[in-house]
Amino acid sequence: MKKGNTVFFNNAPKITSFAAVCGSKEKEGILGSYADITLQDDMYEESTFEKAECKMLTTAISLAIEKGGYTEKDIDVMLSGDLLNQIISASFAARDYDFPFLGVYSACSTMSESILLGAMLVNAGYVNRVVAATGSHFASAERQYRYPLELGCTRPPQAQWTVTGAGSCVISNESQGIKVVNGTMGKVCDYGVTDVNNMGAAMAPAAADTLIRHFKDTDTEPEDYDLILTGDLGALGSRIVKDLTWEKGFDISVNHVDCGEIVYKVIEKEFQGGSGAGCSATVLNSYILSKMSAGLYKRVLFAATGALLSTVSSGQGESIPCISHAVQLEV
Amino acid sequence: MKKGNTVFFNNAPKITSFAAVCGSKEKEGILGSYADITLQDDMYEESTFEKAECKMLTTAISLAIEKGGYTEKDIDVMLSGDLLNQIISASFAARDYDFPFLGVYSACSTMSESILLGAMLVNAGYVNRVVAATGSHFASAERQYRYPLELGCTRPPQAQWTVTGAGSCVISNESQGIKVVNGTMGKVCDYGVTDVNNMGAAMAPAAADTLIRHFKDTDTEPEDYDLILTGDLGALGSRIVKDLTWEKGFDISVNHVDCGEIVYKVIEKEFQGGSGAGCSATVLNSYILSKMSAGLYKRVLFAATGALLSTVSSGQGESIPCISHAVQLEV
Numbered sequence: 001m002k003k004g005n006t007v008f009f010n011n012a013p014k015i016t017s018f019a020a021v022c023g024s025k026e027k028e029g030i031l032g033s034y035a036d037i038t039l040q041d042d043m044y045e046e047s048t049f050e051k052a053e054c055k056m057l058t059t060a061i062s063l064a065i066e067k068g069g070y071t072e073k074d075i076d077v078m079l080s081g082d083l084l085n086q087i088i089s090a091s092f093a094a095r096d097y098d099f100p101f102l103g104v105y106s107a108c109s110t111m112s113e114s115i116l117l118g119a120m121l122v123n124a125g126y127v128n129r130v131v132a133a134t135g136s137h138f139a140s141a142e143r144q145y146r147y148p149l150e151l152g153c154t155r156p157p158q159a160q161w162t163v164t165g166a167g168s169c170v171i172s173n174e175s176q177g178i179k180v181v182n183g184t185m186g187k188v189c190d191y192g193v194t195d196v197n198n199m200g201a202a203m204a205p206a207a208a209d210t211l212i213r214h215f216k217d218t219d220t221e222p223e224d225y226d227l228i229l230t231g232d233l234g235a236l237g238s239r240i241v242k243d244l245t246w247e248k249g250f251d252i253s254v255n256h257v258d259c260g261e262i263v264y265k266v267i268e269k270e271f272q273g274g275s276g277a278g279c280s281a282t283v284l285n286s287y288i289l290s291k292m293s294a295g296l297y298k299r300v301l302f303a304a305t306g307a308l309l310s311t312v313s314s315g316q317g318e319s320i321p322c323i324s325h326a327v328q329l330e331v
Numbered sequence: 332m333k334k335g336n337t338v339f340f341n342n343a344p345k346i347t348s349f350a351a352v353c354g355s356k357e358k359e360g361i362l363g364s365y366a367d368i369t370l371q372d373d374m375y376e377e378s379t380f381e382k383a384e385c386k387m388l389t390t391a392i393s394l395a396i397e398k399g400g401y402t403e404k405d406i407d408v409m410l411s412g413d414l415l416n417q418i419i420s421a422s423f424a425a426r427d428y429d430f431p432f433l434g435v436y437s438a439c440s441t442m443s444e445s446i447l448l449g450a451m452l453v454n455a456g457y458v459n460r461v462v463a464a465t466g467s468h469f470a471s472a473e474r475q476y477r478y479p480l481e482l483g484c485t486r487p488p489q490a491q492w493t494v495t496g497a498g499s500c501v502i503s504n505e506s507q508g509i510k511v512v513n514g515t516m517g518k519v520c521d522y523g524v525t526d527v528n529n530m531g532a533a534m535a536p537a538a539a540d541t542l543i544r545h546f547k548d549t550d551t552e553p554e555d556y557d558l559i560l561t562g563d564l565g566a567l568g569s570r571i572v573k574d575l576t577w578e579k580g581f582d583i584s585v586n587h588v589d590c591g592e593i594v595y596k597v598i599e600k601e602f603q604g605g606s607g608a609g610c611s612a613t614v615l616n617s618y619i620l621s622k623m624s625a626g627l628y629k630r631v632l633f634a635a636t637g638a639l640l641s642t643v644s645s646g647q648g649e650s651i652p653c654i655s656h657a658v659q660l661e662v
Contacts, residue, residue, distance in 0.1 A: 002407070005431050007457045048647055076333070077516055084641065085416045087436050091519060091639035095652045100336050100516030102444060102656075103436040103639075105418050113433060117448070124455035126338045144643075185408055185431035188422060308422035308434070310415065312475075316379050321426045325433075 006184040006217035013122035014177025015115075015169045015329070017068025020286035021056045022278075023138065023164025029265040031165065034286035036063050042139065042164050053137035053166075054089040056278075057082065058096055060168040060285070061133050068170045072097055075170070076127035079114040081105040083136050083162075083277050084144060090134070099131075107306030108203075108232050109186065110134040111167065111281040112325040115302070116183035118171040119327065123180075128173050135166025136276030145196075145311060158198040160234045160275035163263055167281030169289070178292050179330045184214040186323040188308065194319045196309065200237020200260075200272055203305040206322035207233060208244035210303055214326050215250055222252040226297040229288060231280035231304030231324070232260035234272030259283035259304075280304040292331050300329045337515040337548035344453035345508025346446075346500045346660070348399025351617035352387045353609075354469065354495025360596040362496065365617035367394050373470065373495050384468035384497075385420040387609075388413065389427055391499040391616070392464050399501045403428055406501070407458035410445040412436040414467050414493075414608050415475060421465070430462075438637030439534075439563050440517065441465040442498065442612040443656040446633070447514035449502040450658065454511075459504050466497025467607030476527075476642060489529040491565045491606035494594055498612030500620070509623050510661045515545040517654040519639065525650045527640065531568020531591075531603050534636040537653035538564060539575035541634055545657050546581055553583040557628040560619060562611035562635030562655070563591035565603030590614040590635075611635040623662050631660045 001008040022031040027038035037059060044052040057080070065075060078097065080090035081104040094101035106113045114132035121127050139149055141162040147153045171180065189209050193202035207230050215221060222228060222245075233241055238258040245252050261267060263274035263283055284302060291297050303326035309318070332339040353362040358369035368390060375383040388411070396406060409428065411421035412435045425432035437444045445463035452458050470480055472493040478484045502511065520540050524533035538561050546552060553559060553576075564572055569589040576583050592598060594605035594614055615633060622628050634657035640649070 002457055005407075050643055050647065076336075081434075081436060083417075085643060086414075086438065086639065086641035088639070088641045088644045091652050091654075092644065092649070095519040095521050098518065100518050101437075101654060102448065102516065103412075103654075105412060105434040105436045106432075107417065117433065120455065120457060121451065124451065124457075126333055126451060126455075185433065187429065187431050188426040190426050308417065308419070310417035310419045312381055312416060313419045313423065316381065318423070321422050323422075323432060323434075 004217035005213055006182050008182045009119055009123040009180055011123045012179045013119040013171050014174055014179055016172040016174055016177040017064050018169040018285040018289045019060050019063035019067055020167040020282040021060045021165055022282050026163055026165050029263055030287050031282055034290055049137050049139040050084060053135060053140050054092045056166040057089050057133060057135040058093045060166040061093060061131055064168040064170050075099045075129050075131050077102060078131040079104055079118050080133045081110045082134055083141055106323050107308055108277045109304040109306030109323055109325050110277045112302055112304040112327050115327045116325050119180035119183060122171050122173050130171045131168060132171060133168035134277040134281045136162050136278035138162045138164045141276055156197045157271050158236060160199060160260060160272045161270035162276035163274045163279040163282060165278040165282035167285030169285055181328040181330050184210055184326040186210050186325040188321045188323050190319050190321040192319045196314050199275055199307045200234040201240055202307050202320040203322040204233055204237045204240035205244060206324040207241045207303055207305045210324040210326050211245055212248050212250060222250055225255055225299050225301045227300045228252050228256045229300055229302045230258045232275040233258045233305055234260040236272050295331060298331055302327050302329060335548035336544055337513050339513045340450055340454040340511055342454045343510045344450040344502050345505055345510055347503040347505055347508040348395050349500040349616040349620045350391050350394035350398055351498040351613040352391045352496055353613050357494055357496050360594055361618050362613055365621055380468050380471040381415060384466060384471050385423045387497040388420050388464060388466040389424045391497040392424060392462055395499040395501050406430045406460050406462050408433060409462040410435055410449050411464045412441045413465055414472055437654050438639055439608045440635040440637030440654055440656050441608045443633055443635035443658055446658045447656050450511035450514060453502050453504050461502045462499060463502060464499035465608040465612045467493050467609035469493045469495045472607055487528045488602050489567060491530060491591060491603045492601035493607035494605045494610040494613060496609040496613035498616030500616055512659040512661050515541055515657040517541050517656040519652045519654050521650055521652040523650045527645050530606055530638045531565040532571055533638050533651040534653040535564055535568045535571035536575060537655040538572045538634055538636045541655040541657050542576055543579050543581060553581050556586055556630050556632045558631045559583050559587045560631055560633045561589045563606040564589045564636055565591040567603050629662055633658050633660060
């Protein structure tokens with residue numbers, strides 16, 4: 001069933017298992033207590049940052065499968081994407097498994113897009129079990145999107161820090177687990193922001209747009225949720241999304257939390273906080289889903305946010321189109 | 332319903348409209364008579380190759396919507412991706428429309444992945460109408476994946492030529508149109524090919540793997556199809572896929588056609604033929620679907636093929652993982 005841009009899942013697909021791997025810096029924050037594996041060295045015994053990123057993703061996928069008591073044979077398809085050019089982390093991770101792979105991409109909103117599409121496939125009865133996964137690596141993202149680390153560039157105050165980590169979950173047609181109740185498909189929003197160091201400001205309108213459409217489509221109010229979780233808006237973007245939704249009559253200030261704001265121990269050190277596809281993927285697939293499993297959060301709206309730019313589009317003077325896909329989770 | 336890795340669409344979602352735009356070189360081949368718009372100048376009145384690529388994609392999408400007698404309001408979601416880093420052509424095209432966007436990526440198999448996922452969404456009743464689209468541009472692909480055109484590099488004999496063009500179709504729950512009967516999800520196959528100029532050889536095993544799984548899942552034989560259409564294997568890759576399927580007891584030689592082999596007038600000029608996400612997208616969404624609409628082909632198995640590499644993965648010595656998603660089309 002669909003209303004507006006929201007698809008309702010009458011057969012209630014469930015997240016039955018989840019796992020997260022995070023880097024050494026992330027370990028110092030909440031992920032230190034909740035991630036399944038925390039790295040001592042962000043190279044993860046690989047020869048390149050990109051291979052380390054792929055290994056984190058593979059580890060998170062294998063762990064989610066294992067923790068659910070599944071084997072590779074129980075999984076029908078994997079939905080994944082990542083920030084590296086041509087989503088190589090996801091593609092190379094998929095190479096290690098015998099199940100099919102559907103590549104998806106919505107930048108740092110890839111985790112919610114994967115869960116949304118995965119729940120669609122399970123709810124329709126096409127498949128029994130889907131793996132949804134994504135991740136990012138600070139060093140590979142800096143190299144690809146910004147400057148080589150060796151250059152030692154200073155970071156502007158509006159910048160965020162790409163999270164080194166990967167998260168994965170299994171969405172299943174079983175009776176137990178965290179329900180994926182519905183999902184709101186994101187639209188591309190572009191408010192004309194061109195500063196590639198200010199992703200929070202660029203992405204906030206897309207988050208606000210999706211949240212508002214979600215509230216309207218589902219006839220809910222912000223207070224109906226224990227948590228309204230955005231992906232990686234950071235401190236500045238979080239303030240903007242609160243303002244934008246408030247202007248439209250939805251006050252999310254009480255229960256809004258941004259993964260980028262909570263992922264690091266001392267947020268000021270990373271200026272606006274965490275970012276990257278791995279930011280919401282790790283926080284959701286460790287801290288948030290653990291709390292939901294324990295019954296501490298009953299209803300969470302997860303709206304990861306993605307900036308759909310490339311170095312080429314920015315170099316050619318384009319502004320930054322952004323998107324946010326949302327899924328409503330319940331226990 | 333699912334058997335093996337194939338999902339069967341009992342509600343028979345239909346391709347109700349399709350459109351293709353192609354470049355000046357492509358115009359000399361079959362696309363000249365079948366594409367809706369053929370360019371005089373591959374810059375398409377834009378300032379960069381990337382913007383021209385995006386404009387082709389947007390044009391193909393708008394045309395498919397218009398030709399079906401639809402307006403933007405009739406479309407529930409767009410599924411698209413492309414070869415440029417961070418699929419900017421698709422993301423920037425989606426910015427022009429008010430409907431939601433789900434970004435997908437499987438390199439040159441993106442057209443069949445989009446149709447497969449689109450048919451899944453329509454068949455389940457989540458949405459009424461989906462736009463599936465992709466494209467590529469010779470010059471932007473050369474710049475990103477290989478060398479700047481100005482360098483005038485010679486091409487090895489196993490090379491293919493990236494098609495400049497875009498294709499799009501509307502998948503709908505209406506009663507008339509070309510049925511999407513089922514779809515087989517691709518698995519990542521890697522036979523260890525490392526030559527980035529030999530995509531046909533790299534992708535052929537993925538195509539063979541998907542075709543064989545499709546035949547088994549659907550209890551069909553190659554002769555049950557009027558056409559078995561691969562994406563962009565080119566001349567060499569086509570010979571390999573015929574061999575690989577024959578070894579497994581499926582003789583596709585009689586009715587196999589590769590979009591890369593038929594897209595150019597004189598294939599030898601482009602060595603192994605056409606490639607790129609736009610290759611199968613333009614051939615399918617003009618020549619093939621026109622022939623199907625006219626009743627000349629009744630049953631077509633469309634298996635586009637994608638090489639999931641990046642310049643970074645190749646630079647780091649990795650081989651080329653490949654994938655092929657297939658959809659069965661019928662009138």
